[in-house]
Amino acid sequence: MRIVFAGTPEPAVPSLRALVDAGHEVPLVITRPDAQIGRRRVVTPSPVATAADTLGLSAHRTARLDDVALEAVRAAHPDLGVIVAYGSLVREPLLSTPRHGWINLHFSALPRWRGAAPVQHAIIAGDPEVGVDVFQLTAGLDEGDIFGEVRFPRPIAATAGELLATLADAGAELLTTVVGQIADGTARSRPQAGDPSYAPKLSIEDGRVDWQQSREQIMSRILGVTPEPGAFATAQDARLKILAAVPAASEAPRLRPGLVAAHAKQVIVGTGSDPIALLRVQPAGKPAMDAGDWWRGARLSELQFDTDAQMTGDVGATA
Known part of the structure; x- marks a missing residue:
């Protein structure tokens, strides 16, 4: 089929490559504009834009799916639209422009965790099971009928970044299967079943650790916000x-x-239950380092992390 693909971050790249490898024609890729990345603010294309260039595909960069994007899609004469973590909503008349409409690869077990950050919220909540779904895109937020799904136990020690990479690969395989079924007319969908929950984009403040919580809750928080927006x-x-x-x-x-101390070559922090051990940290304005090196450099016998104050700065510099 002729497919218009919309996606932006690295987890969308396996799906784009899988569709091309499966023999589908992709006359147009839509992705977010180049962004300033890193401390030096280097203007960098999105991972999907880079992949499109490598594959020899035409990429349309836009921050929102406006009238210009609509005309670009119409000019591509697509049979199907595929969206994977693009970063903007698809509305009418764009929604119904492809002959088969749009399908979305979503990184959660719908209807749980509809929204922008499903993997992060699933880890923070301690979900025992995770998955990916391919569903028919509708005007509602992640509400469409499901064509296919994959479910598996959540790897307990995986960060959001690591789990998302795993789900991206599993999702790419599922997506190509569903697209093939749509192409040959065998695709079947079912309504979502169960009570929905929502996964809004995380803010920097979502990375703040509440040391009054249990160790399990704190570990889930740290894993769920790593690498973005980051725990602190x-x-x-x-x-x-x-x-x-x-x-x-x-x-x-x-x-x-919140009390930090050294014990048996570990830097440990008290929680509402058992302690955790810090492995890697980064003081403000300094490079990442082993927690032991930071602790020795700070030359403290103990340190009390705040449990409610809202502060910023560099721990090492004030020690």
């Missing part, structure tokens, strides 16, 4: 990013929530 804690008018952490050794002592 504050202390003494200073901020520390938490890049990696694990449950502390079983013999580690319980500390009051």
Whole structure:
């Protein structure tokens, strides 16, 4: 089939490549505009734009699906629209422009976690099962009938970034299967069943660790916001990013929530239950480093992370 593909981040790339590899014609790729990336704010094309260029496909860069995008899609004469994490809503008349409408690859077990950040919210909530769905795009938010799904147990130690990469590969395979079924007329869909929940985009503040929570809740929070927007804690008018952490050794002592101390070559932090161990951290304005190196450089015997104050800065610089 002739397919218009809309997507932006790296998790959308396996789906684009899979559709091309399956022999479908992709006359148009829609992606978000080039963005300033990193501390030096280097203007960088989206991963989908880069993949389209490598595949020799035409890419239309736009921040929203406006009249110009509509005309570009109409000119492509698509049989089907496919959207994977593009970053904007598809509305009429664009929604009904392709002969078969649009289908969406979504990284959750619908109707759970409709919205922009399903993987992050699933991890933060401690969901035991995750999945991907391909559904018919409608005017409602992720409400369309489902053509196909994949479900599997959530890897307990996986960050949002790691889990999303796994789901992207599984989703690309599912997507090509569904597109093939639509092409040969064998596709069958079913309505979503169950109570919906929603997964709005996370803010920087969603990465703040609440040390009063249990270790399990804190670990879920850290994993769920890694790599974006990133976990952090504050202390003494200073901020520390938490890049990696694990449950502390079983013999580690319980500390009051937010208290940081060294124990048996680990840097441990008290929670509302058992402690966690910091592995990698990043003080503001400094490179990422092993937690042990940060702790030795700070030259502290203990440190109390804030449990309610809203502070920013560099822990190492104020120690």
